[in-house]
Amino acid sequence: MYIKCWGSRGSIPVSGEEYNIYGGDTTCMEIRTKGDRVIIIDAGSGIRRLGKQLVDEGRCDFDIIFTHAHWDHLLGFPFFRPLYTKKAELRIHGCPFAEQFVDSILGKVMSSPNFPVDFADVKASIQYEATCPEMFMVDSVRVEPIAISHPNQGNGYKFTEDGKTFVFITDNELGHIHGGGLPFDAYVEFSKGADLLFHDAEYTDEEYARYKGWGHSTWQCALDLAIRAGVGRFGLFHHNQDRTDREIDGIVDACRKAAAKRGTRLEIFAVKRDMTFNL
Numbered sequence: 001m002y003i004k005c006w007g008s009r010g011s012i013p014v015s016g017e018e019y020n021i022y023g024g025d026t027t028c029m030e031i032r033t034k035g036d037r038v039i040i041i042d043a044g045s046g047i048r049r050l051g052k053q054l055v056d057e058g059r060c061d062f063d064i065i066f067t068h069a070h071w072d073h074l075l076g077f078p079f080f081r082p083l084y085t086k087k088a089e090l091r092i093h094g095c096p097f098a099e100q101f102v103d104s105i106l107g108k109v110m111s112s113p114n115f116p117v118d119f120a121d122v123k124a125s126i127q128y129e130a131t132c133p134e135m136f137m138v139d140s141v142r143v144e145p146i147a148i149s150h151p152n153q154g155n156g157y158k159f160t161e162d163g164k165t166f167v168f169i170t171d172n173e174l175g176h177i178h179g180g181g182l183p184f185d186a187y188v189e190f191s192k193g194a195d196l197l198f199h200d201a202e203y204t205d206e207e208y209a210r211y212k213g214w215g216h217s218t219w220q221c222a223l224d225l226a227i228r229a230g231v232g233r234f235g236l237f238h239h240n241q242d243r244t245d246r247e248i249d250g251i252v253d254a255c256r257k258a259a260a261k262r263g264t265r266l267e268i269f270a271v272k273r274d275m276t277f278n279l
């Protein structure tokens with residue numbers, strides 16, 4: 001399984017030299033199966049660059065999986081270049097709500113007077129998965145959702161191929177159970193033994209008092225999850241819009257020190273744009 005990050009920023013895209021290392025695009029991940037099928041997670045602003053690459057490669061067949069409907073995970077969708085090619089086929093997952101996500105982003109955002117291109121100019125064929133299964137396959141990759149603890153709800157996902165596992169849980173508040181969310185231990189159980197875990201780590205403990213209930217975790221809580229789940233590698237995800245590269249480096253340092261104190265050899269990093277992994 002090949003994995004690439006096209007955007008790991010939270011809430012709103014950012015730009016400027018203080019963001020050059022970790023990048024300013026919002027959530028978009030790409031997974032390629034060993035049979036070379038492309039799975040896309042979320043359509044944050046990072047999907048724009050991914051779409052260009054997929055068109056350059058002449059690809060036209062994709063599975064898109066949405067975590068939830070917040071703008072930062074959808075706003076790149078009208079700029080996903082394959083939408084405007086007739087031969088493109090998109091299968092969209094994310095429970096029945098996914099159809100509403102896509103309708104709202106394409107139908108409402110792409111409407112006059114707010115957007116110059118009409119929804120009718122979308123040429124790709126789009127199919128929606130009508131159900132919300134406990135598990136589904138995309139080629140040789142098994143995909144398992146888990147409900148996130150986040151305002152307006154949504155899912156995290158576990159991707160498994162040939163015994164290797166990637167767990168992707170963003171926009172999940174481990175310190176507070178939102179409607180539809182699960183207790184901390186459920187996320188530990190779900191992530192058990194993952195080779196690679198990306199988890200929301202937007203805040204520090206010091207900041208959290210001000211943002212409790214906003215739907216995001218501290219890096220301290222996310223680290224606790226990674227250690228308890230015994231994952232191999234842990235990537236901090238959904239970087240706050242105001243967090244500079246230097247500040248993110250500082251958080252990674254602090255996180256590594258906290259992990260060392262607990263006697264773990266867990267590999268820790270902050271997820272940056274264009275990072276790739278092979279599991």
Ligand SMILES: [Zn+2]
Nearest residue numbers: 010011072171
């Ligand atoms: Zn988000």
Ligand SMILES: [Zn+2]
Nearest residue numbers: 068070150171
């Ligand atoms: Zn969100």
